[in-house]
Amino acid sequence: MTAMTSVTAPLHKQEDANLRPVQWRRMAWVTWCQHRVALTGLVAALAAIGTYTWVLGLQLHHAYAAELACRPAGSDACLQLTSGFNSVGGFLTNGWILQLVPALIGAFVGAPVLAREMETGTYRYAWTQGFGRWRWTLAKLAGLAVAVTAAAGAISVLFSWYYQPYFGTDNQARGLSELTSLAPSLFDLRGVAFGAWTLAAFAIGVLAGMLIRRVVPAIVATLVAYAGLAIATGAWFRAQYFSPVVTRSLNVPSSVWIVSQDWTKGGQAISQTVLYQVLQGAPAQVAGKEGGGPNLHALVAWQYLVQHGYTEVTSYQPAARFWAFQWMEAGWLLGLSMLLIAVTVWLVRRRAT
Amino acid sequence: MNVIEASSLGKRYGNTQALRDCTLAIPAGHVAALVGPNGAGKSTLLNLAVGLSAPSEGGLTVLGGRQPGSLAALDGIAFVAQDTPLYKNVSAANMLHLTRNMNRHFDQAYAEARLGELGIPLKRKAGKLSGGQQAQLALTLALARRPRLLVLDEPVAMLDPIARHDFMATVLGAAAEDGVSVLLSSHVLAELERVADYLILLSRGRIQLAGEVDEILVGHRMLTGPAAEAATYTDRPVVHVRRGETQAHMLVRTSTEDRVPQGWESHAVGLEELALAYLRDPDAAALPGPVRTWDVGARKVTR
Numbered sequence: 001m002t003a004m005t006s007v008t009a010p011l012h013k014q015e016d017a018n019l020r021p022v023q024w025r026r027m028a029w030v031t032w033c034q035h036r037v038a039l040t041g042l043v044a045a046l047a048a049i050g051t052y053t054w055v056l057g058l059q060l061h062h063a064y065a066a067e068l069a070c071r072p073a074g075s076d077a078c079l080q081l082t083s084g085f086n087s088v089g090g091f092l093t094n095g096w097i098l099q100l101v102p103a104l105i106g107a108f109v110g111a112p113v114l115a116r117e118m119e120t121g122t123y124r125y126a127w128t129q130g131f132g133r134w135r136w137t138l139a140k141l142a143g144l145a146v147a148v149t150a151a152a153g154a155i156s157v158l159f160s161w162y163y164q165p166y167f168g169t170d171n172q173a174r175g176l177s178e179l180t181s182l183a184p185s186l187f188d189l190r191g192v193a194f195g196a197w198t199l200a201a202f203a204i205g206v207l208a209g210m211l212i213r214r215v216v217p218a219i220v221a222t223l224v225a226y227a228g229l230a231i232a233t234g235a236w237f238r239a240q241y242f243s244p245v246v247t248r249s250l251n252v253p254s255s256v257w258i259v260s261q262d263w264t265k266g267g268q269a270i271s272q273t274v275l276y277q278v279l280q281g282a283p284a285q286v287a288g289k290e291g292g293g294p295n296l297h298a299l300v301a302w303q304y305l306v307q308h309g310y311t312e313v314t315s316y317q318p319a320a321r322f323w324a325f326q327w328m329e330a331g332w333l334l335g336l337s338m339l340l341i342a343v344t345v346w347l348v349r350r351r352a353t
Numbered sequence: 354m355n356v357i358e359a360s361s362l363g364k365r366y367g368n369t370q371a372l373r374d375c376t377l378a379i380p381a382g383h384v385a386a387l388v389g390p391n392g393a394g395k396s397t398l399l400n401l402a403v404g405l406s407a408p409s410e411g412g413l414t415v416l417g418g419r420q421p422g423s424l425a426a427l428d429g430i431a432f433v434a435q436d437t438p439l440y441k442n443v444s445a446a447n448m449l450h451l452t453r454n455m456n457r458h459f460d461q462a463y464a465e466a467r468l469g470e471l472g473i474p475l476k477r478k479a480g481k482l483s484g485g486q487q488a489q490l491a492l493t494l495a496l497a498r499r500p501r502l503l504v505l506d507e508p509v510a511m512l513d514p515i516a517r518h519d520f521m522a523t524v525l526g527a528a529a530e531d532g533v534s535v536l537l538s539s540h541v542l543a544e545l546e547r548v549a550d551y552l553i554l555l556s557r558g559r560i561q562l563a564g565e566v567d568e569i570l571v572g573h574r575m576l577t578g579p580a581a582e583a584a585t586y587t588d589r590p591v592v593h594v595r596r597g598e599t600q601a602h603m604l605v606r607t608s609t610e611d612r613v614p615q616g617w618e619s620h621a622v623g624l625e626e627l628a629l630a631y632l633r634d635p636d637a638a639a640l641p642g643p644v645r646t647w648d649v650g651a652r653k654v655t656r
């Protein structure tokens with residue numbers, strides 16, 4: 001005969017409370033088995049980029065050392081070495097291309113994790129196993145997040161080493177390419193930021209996959225969302241982490257990241273249009289109506305403006321703040337990633353088919 | 354213990370009411386068939402039972418009062434979804450390994466032996482197996498978990514007759530030998546009689562009929578008599594009338610003890626015939642009638 005629910009339920013509660021869930025570590029093999037193609041592909045791609053960076057980096061460091069050792073400075077031989085250093089770099093120059101790496105990891109490793117389960121219907125298998133649906137999601141996402149972050153962290157050590165010669169403080173004086181470590185194209189390739197951006201891209205990818213439930217659209221959405229976040233951060237947010245140093249001096253060190261440069265008069269900002277009109281009213285040589293080259297014009301124009309009571313105000317972030325910026329950026333990216341992953345797990349737990 | 358208990362269960366997807374006011378209790382130890390046309394709400398009900406989706410109205414418990422989708426419920430229920438989803442580029446051996454890692458119990462020896470008997474190569478990718486082999490692999494994964502309830506959504510819809518027969522033989526074997534309760538949905542009526550000893554008829558999101566097959570069959574008779582008199586028959590509830598030129602066939606909720614009207618003949622009815630009659634007449638719910646769904650849980654069937 002049928003037992004009544006009300007009678008049997010409390011007995012089950014006791015019994016069910018004693019039920020030991022499947023151990024977390026058993027998801028490690030499951031995750032590896034299902035994502036080994038993506039993870040192997042990731043390692044292979046990073047290994048290829050790493051090898052290229054390593055080979056080119058050796059050339060770069062060698063060229064740099066040779067230039068530093070060259071005597072007498074300014075001789076033809078030394079100038080040749082200088083331009084030799086400046087021409088090494090290929091697609092690694094300035095670092096722009098490497099900005100794609102986190103985006104691609106997020107799109108091709110992160111987005112398919114849940115989107116493929118939804119698209120092929122295998123979530124109906126995965127989420128009805130004894131491991132439990134939200135535990136499955138959390139275990140899988142945590143494992144993959146650690147894996148991609150570690151891989152990205154490892155390769156960013158190589159990037160840090162690669163770009164080192166560009167930060168020499170007297171590079172500019174010697175005619176060598178000089179970059180600031182806070183430059184938008186370079187800052188997030190080095191230190192802890194690269195790993196953090198990769199983690200964020202992965203988290204954006206998994207959430208997009210869960211929301212969109214189809215692999216290809218989720219990949220596209222991840223690329224768009226990541227690009228938006230990265231561009232907005234480089235162009236606006238990052239400069240706000242710490243108040244910039246403001247100076248009226250022209251002698252700004254070449255290693256700093258210049259956030260803004262504006263002309264003022266009596267404490268008021270002067271627009272470009274007004275400046276242009278002022279210069280139009282200046283003698284011919286100042287306004288660039290006679291020869292002398294653009295640099296001379298700039299200098300003469302600058303002097304003219306200063307003589308007429310205008311002041312150039314420069315806001316910049318000193319290179320010494322590099323690590324403060326790194327931790328600040330890694331911190332909020334880590335927080336954002338954990339939030340996105342938590343939302344994904346919550347969606348999986350809640351989502352009805 | 355009831356493997357499934359639902360009270361006033363409803364499920365809405367946007368504006369579509371996939372399931373409404375379902376009250377149901379399936380006792381343990383049955384092979385229960387959930388039958389209905391496409392779109393009747395069969396998959397919806399099964400997805401609710403395995404915890405893949407949540408009810409919009411009412412309540413549902415499984416395995417004697419457990420919440421669907423809870424760890425205890427997942428531990429005791431194995432589900433083979435429609436079209437038997439497997440990871441296409443994972444080998445059969447690794448599918449076993451995956452399932453073993455995701456469950457507290459997994460009978461590896463049983464699973465390997467069964468795949469051996471079926472001639473399914475362990476090294477082959479799941480996506481490269483035939484439809485029948487994929488279904489058998491999914492079923493093996495489910496049975497090796499040693500569940501108390503096996504839920505199958507349209508398990509044989511895509512299979513050829515031989516694969517279908519083999520598949521159902523495995524299910525019935527597990528039910529008979531290991532005492533696994535089975536709940537399967539199907540729109541294939543032909544094999545029902547051989548397979549199921551419990552029937553739930555679902556139509557347009559409502560339960561039309563639910564109960565043990567023997568009791569349902571005893572509670573229905575096919576009356577054959579003059580077509581002209583069919584309209585005047587009011588002794589017992591009529592489920593469905595099929596009129597010929599001279600004769601009418603009426604499926605009636607009655608029993609052998611009941612009086613047969615003068616000039617009419619009474620026949621026992623087969624399960625397929627009965628299910629068809631109900632499905633042709635979706636308004637003919639067994640409420641109120643001889644089989645009252647809310648009494649089925651207590652196994653009291655009014656005749």
